[in-house]
Amino acid sequence: MSTFRTSLRIVAAHRVIILVYLLTLSMFGLLMGLSVTDTADEVVDTHATVAVVDRDGSEVSRGVTRYLGSVGEARPLKDSRQALQDATAQNRISYILIIPAGYGQSLQASARQGGKPPALETVVNYESAAGSLMDVRTTSYLEQVRTYLGTVTDDPARAVALADAAMKHTASAELVPQEATPLPRSLLVYAQFSLYPLTAFAIVAVSTLMTSLGRRAVRSRLSAAPVSGWERGRGLMGSCLVVGLMGWAWILCLGVAVFGRGYLVSAAPLLGVVAAALGAYTLVPVSLGFLLGQLGLKENAANVIANIGGLAMSFLGGAWISTDLMPAALVTVARFTPTYWANRAMTGASEVTSVSADTVLPLLTNCGVCALFAVAIFSVGLAVGRTRARSSL
Template sequence: MRICRSALAIGLRHPIYLGVYVLFLSLLGIFLTISSNDETAVTSGYAPAHASIAIIDRDGSALAGEFGAYLAEMHDAVDIEDESFELQDALATNLVDAVVIIPEGFGAECLDRGRAGGELPTIQIAYGSYTQGSALVETQAVRWVALAGAAAALEPDADAARVAELVAAAAPVRAETHVENLAQADGPAKPFQAYLNFSTYSITCSVVVCAGLVLTTMNGKRLRARALASPMRLRRLGVETLAACFVLVVCVWAVSGVVGVVASGVLTAGVGFAQVALALAAMLVFALVPLALAFALAQLRMSEEGLNALGNIGGMLMSFLGGAWVPLDVLSESVQAVARFAPTFWANDAIAAVLAVPELTVEVLTRYAIGVGVTALFAVAITCVGFAAIRSREA
């Protein structure tokens, strides 16, 4: 047990890695997955967004007046003097989200160019801090001008009032829109499932770096020389070192799992305890994969910088192929085929099998067992690579 305690002490000498890779990345996973899935709006219909705008009419024509009235009806109009300083101050202080400037000659140019088939006049819009609202105002302004040009072309003899009347009749026509509650459609366990998918990155980084440092240190030439000179067997040294690494893995897995369960509230959302337990068990099996990778890298005498680099790059790549960053359904078939050669794909598939259904069935458990089994085989295969490295070094 002395060797096991010494090995654990080596891992605890690097609290920065434990703090960054375990705690910080777990909290980041909450922000990126659970927070983004919380409180999906539930509404009975669609309501367009509103912005605060200042309308500066430098034309004064009847068509420009109708255009300004349309925007004022769609958004909250604020009266501001047509002075450069006043306009800039209104945008800087967020008094308005956008400033709409109707240039001189707008009404006449809109009618003439619309009938001639030329380029319609441009409305000047200055954006504020609320860029989405400003973009919406600009889109609506461009649409209104396009409708006015089309109305002028369809009725060449129509005056500004008639053109404005035609635009007023056409502008409210929109496609039917409804809001779907995606959170309910995905199920109550979706935030927890997304968090576990992201945790494949944090677990890979933390285990590869922390366990790799322990294994690299314990496999050092001086320590092994002292072990050979003592009555202690090398097998005992290796077994207790791996036991210490496994304790680190369990601690990392436990912290990550507790954070996810508490933050997502999955147990209070109606998801069964057995389903949550099976999902966490799948993550524990997956955690053996980066442990095996750390073992293989330690046999290759990987440095601390190399462990950090490969842990981050490997974790990022595996989590991507597991669908943590982008759903695999939206990727190409070639990427989906490559993803099947990553342990994260099978671990996440096992997690999805038990969390995406209301109850456990034989088919669900079979799919879960296949995913967990294939993930474990990845750990075994990578461990064999580490033993092969030992064999080649001793040969």
């Protein structure tokens, strides 16, 4: 009896594992990728909704009110606590500026004496960066007025007019084209969050296969077949690789079909790096499943290890949280996980600005380091299998 064909029949008999661990869990990465908005290829000038509560009525306050109305969409707002609370709670206005009484005089006095400028009250919408940008523009405008009051004129109206003229001279912005088309961030996020379902599927499928092959009836039939131990081992290894190939092909094809269809030509080398990273990482859970099967663990234990281990490796490797946000000690630990190196290769492929040997080879080196983890684990599995075989004689 061919070990390879028997193994594939066993995998086919446990097709529920494929449906649950591969197809269903892969939707987790798909949803995370769809939730990401890719950066546009053009510069968009955003206009935030603004409101000014002027309690001063000076030339300076009227000037900054006109300026904010020219760079944003001015909205009326009553000067009451209820109106301010409603506008903030309902997120109707991105930026609210409250100018206290006597602000114009205080700004003029600080310009003459060289002191600190008076403070303003602002309310910035937490759901958008447009409000923060308007706050930067307000500060820049008032700094212009203060500079003119301190160096050119003592007349606030004259200083406001000079600031208005200066702020009209703006520079246009455009994106500098890159030598290589960067991969979309949605594809990177999908690949990162697909490492967990890939881990869970491969470990459970391979360990289940190993457990089934280890049963006395199946083992006796395989041993009675006129094939050498090397051929049986080669067939077993081939069947394990087929399981991993199934998981790798599904995750990669789904990601390319949904997120990378427009990059098959323009960013083919970078897609190749992502495919190599996923392929190198797939070998790790395959070898882990092989090891668990050699240890004789039951299916329930393999399920627990697959799920907890997959979650832990995804977290430590920076697939869910960037390693830049982790403590240094945790990053040191992460370097001893295959997820770290696979994620490093995929992240690098999404950030490079040019495709050359100098940029691609280091990424492929990371894939090679990830594959070394699989080689080490598979070697341990072979040693465990030989030890158990000798002890059973």
